Amino acid sequence: MTGADFLSLDPGAAPARGRTAWLAQRLRTAIADGTLAPGTRLPASRALAADLSVGRGTVVEAYRRIAEEGLLVTNRGGGTTIAELATAVPANLRSAPAVEASSELLNISSGVPDVSAFPRAPWLRAERRVLATATERELGYADPRGAPQLRTALAGWLARSRGLTVQPERIIITAGVTGALSLVAQVLRERGSAEWAIEDPGAVGNRRILDYWLDALHPVPVDEEGLCVDALPRTDVRAVLVTPAHQFPTGVVLSPQRRRQLIAWAQETGGLVIEDDYDSEYRYDRAPVRAMHAAAPERIVHISSLSKVLAPGMRIGWMIAPSWLHDDLVRKRWASDLGSPTLPQLVFAELIETGALERHLRGLRLRHRARRDAAAAAIRRYLPGCRSEGIAAGLHLLVRLPEHIDDAELAARAEAEGIAVQPLSAHRFAPGPPGLVIGYGPHPAARLAAAIKILGALAGLSPVIGE
Structure with a gap:
């Protein structure tokens, strides 16, 4: 049986297809409980790999992940040591399971980013800057629309990436897309629109959320051009949820003609289009698709989030609503929970402003x-x-x-x-x-x-x- 004296590591305890994650987690735990004190030098990657009978790349990658979290310092000529601030390991990292553990299902069912690539080091640097400069006012009760710094940074980023020209005061920070949908559903219900149209097929997660708040959902077929707008009048509704840039789950783009038809439907009926812009940051073989909101800002609610940008667990999203809905949505946000936590918003704004995002x-x-x-x-x-x-x-x-x-x-x-x-x-x-x-x-x-x-x-x- 091979093994290392360092931390009494036993490679036999590692999952067959998760040794890197296993080693990284063992290091996190040892740092969190004080076994590895600040300044402790880690074994050379080549030596530890030999002790564990694993490829050197496994150890190098585990060290890299921990370094990105700000827990290790690589000194040229002096090896790799535990960072001085490493005892302040966030609680979620102390107990985080190895994502590659063999006891879990191999989940290829959800469209999420590679959260192992979360920019831990840039996030920690931004968080330290925010904590060093945050004012008493910023740490007090916040504007229910969200931190002004984030709304300002988002306005610039959305203009560059999505073609949206919007003033910061028109942006509402939400608890992800789910939070935005819940707010819009509640406000429209109070205004008499308790039934929406929804794409078929469409994201089952959105359907479950809307089923909770609304009286009925009316399916509208999707074909190779996206939502079949001609079918909308038969539903007799005044709100429709769409994913025009990359329809879920078919992946089709709503064609220019259908976009014009959808906007015309909203303008002629006084209806509302809820544009879920859930993964527009990722495109590989085609040109960017401009957000619909810019074409009819008084008839479209634009929503998106960090779920596909950083990680679903961030629970930060945003919404841009028509002026006639904005105040009602802000009041509903205030009445629900006074708004989103301020510190993560300030850190996210810092990532945008510094170009790290x-x-x-x-x-x-x-x-x-x-x-x-x-x-x-x-x-x-x-x-x-x-x-x-x-x-x-x-x-x-x-x-x-x-x-x-x-x-x-x-x-x-x-x-x-x-x-x-x-x-x-x-x-x-x-x-x-x-x-x-x-x-x-x-x-x-x-x-x-x-x-x-x-x-x-x-x-x-x-x-x-x-x-």
């Missing part, structure tokens, strides 16, 4: 594009004859399955094999062709290929030889 996104785009390519290649090999859609942007793709396959049954069988994947039918109101929604953001190429290979075997499809 855009640098982070550039790196993520490259990483996610490579994983998209790996997923597409694995689908061609292990799911032959199945078409991939929505791959030009975002963090997920849709695999169209042969008609004879029951996608819900296939997903259930995959879960029994340790793989979580979403069947397309789970996002539908009306029956339709089968498919699988695969999120590739968090997973390295080899892991994606292994999961898709199992899906192909479960589906009874023969892999392409030599692919």
